[in-house]
Amino acid sequence: MTVMPKETVMAIKSYHSQAQMLVKNYILADPFIPYTSILGGILACKVAYDLTQLISNFYIKTYPGLTKIQRVEWNNRGISTIHAVFVSALALYFVFWADLFSDRKLAGLVVFRSSPLSIFGLGVSVGYFLVDLGMILWLYPSLGGMEYVIHHSLSGIGVAYTVFTGEAQFYAYMVLISELTTPEINMRWYLDTAGMKRSSAYLINGVVIFFAWVIARILLFGYIFYHIYLHYDQVIQLHTFGYLLVLGVPSILAIMNLMWFGKIVKGLVKTLAKSQRRI
Template identity: 70%
Template sequence: MGIKSYQNPAELLVKEYLLADSFIPYTSIICGICACKMVYDLTQLFSSVYFKSYPSLPKIQRTEWSNRSISTFHAMFITAMSLYFVFWSNLYSDNQYAGMVTFRSSALSTFSLGASVGYFLADLGMIIWFYPSLGGMEYVLHHLLSLAAVAYSMLTGEGQLYTFMVLISETTTPGINLRWYLDTVGMKRSKAYLVNGVVIFVAW
């Protein structure tokens, strides 16, 4: 009985506020930032246990190690969502008669873009905080432009299809990050490094 008394207000909070159309952009941004923090912390935890070379790395390299795991996680998430919306979702299908495709959006598409905005905010914050160790001005400009474009599409609902098309390019990010990991742990001359380079080339 006591659990149900808490359950109903909680469900009301989620349905009427957190997942209400007007709140989805802000909820998704917060979720994106929290996911980045969670991935960062878990990476530090698992890396210190399963990678022998991790504890011996300089502090800034350990920070970049965890930062790149966030980048990889975001890339896999947004690539999967982008591929889904561009190729498999009915949202932008010709069979849909919901107005011009340029102005079509859904709660899920908006949430996905919002989570991406959360990532760009978190990553930009880290780049600025550790500047220039995690990237120079080109990284700052890249993130600012990406942030502006994705946020505009998320907030207005305009051009989401084309935004997802561009975000498919995140496919190469895990490979680029893996290349850095292999180089950092001294595997630059390994077959894995060579194969990874070929995969990145093909993906581009």
Template identity: 65%
Template sequence: MGRTLRTVGTLKAYQNQAGVLVKNYVLADPYIPYTSIVLGILTCKLAYDLSQIISTFYSRNYNALTKIQRTEWNNRGISTLHAVFISIMSLYFVFWSELFSDKNHSGLVTFRNSSISTLALGLSVGYFLSDLAMICWRYPSLGGPEYLLHHSLAAVAVAYAMYMGEGQLYTFMILISEVTTPWINIRWYLDVSGLKRSSAYIINGVIIFFSWLVARILLFGYMFYHVYLHHNQVMRMHTAGSLLVFVVPVALAIMNLMWFGKILKGLKKNLLKKT
């Protein structure tokens, strides 16, 4: 009994020490950007390995794929995990958190940030760096020049907002667009699984159309309107920050419109086949 109590006490002591270490170093403000990026990269590696292991044992379709298709399968598992996480965090900070609310008068909205918002952005930077590395490693199998441009712009903008603490609200507005990523990945999974003519494929196409319209078209319009209303605050940012607020969203919006045209064309084609 005494040995058990001593063991429990020792475990609690280690837990307390670990908690202090995490609080004072890992999650201390000066270290959050670095630890969050590393944590994001490690999480991506873990997600890739888990996708490979689980799919090998539980998916017949996975084992029938080519080597590069299996790589893309696992890579899309990473992007789905990141998309779910960052979409939830972005929706919270943009629409529910008081941090960026106009009712909050504690400083300019363009300079507001917190440990949690910085941590979330750092994890996202870790993902974009990991995905960029994967795209370059398997180029052009996992994506062509447009993917390199998209991920590079996103990584630079998110990293700047994380390190400098500027424009985080607009960064989260843009990152809400990741809500469309899981549906894009599901479409690819259905395609390689031989279900391109199924009802699930058609339903997925409709969901992609509306989610893209809301998250990547209308929401971008809302962001541009918000920038217009807070133009004076945006111009008080560093020059690099102001440029990123204006240039990156415009470039991404153009790409989103181009992809939306392809989505609309594909949806029409599939619906006509059903009729």
């Protein structure tokens, strides 16, 4: 077995030590986390887009036959699905399991608490919203209409504010739990585009969307407003812009969720009716 010279081993250890110092002192240092996390989110979107394209070319038979804009949307939905899984898992952790935002923790007001991990996770989401909004505007209206522009703009501004100020991160994560519905919505589009609208998978996915939407985008938002009411003495201490975001963003998104829910119910009823006729 070949043994590396002592000088080579020392050089490798030196480079490794320098890399660790670079990561610790700059990339993951507290003042730089907002910027590195946003940049990381943007780069992760690029990787997710390319991976979706690569995997789909090899394993999805209908993918090569799609139009150019359909392939772009297919890959774009790959980005949003990966982001949804990442951020909703992190949001569930912070909202329901971590002690950072717990009322039992007496160290400071809930609306002013943050940590390097909470900042990093929200920064990644800002990077995603920037990329997705950019693609929507560049290809408008092929990837979504004005409702998507409004949704992503409000979400991006709200989350970015919490990243750079450290304020109201708990409410940002509560809203981001609603991303739990994104993979099901994307799956519905994938099945439709792949010509599987009459399949049982399409029907089952529609039912899952209905219940997930009720929980994550209707009941959850009711809980958000209830939490704001209980902690209003803290919310009112936020800076004016943060105060307006905490009250305004969930309110507008809740209205949009109800409007979309009406369309979901109509679509599910139509799908169930067609399924019964086939039986």
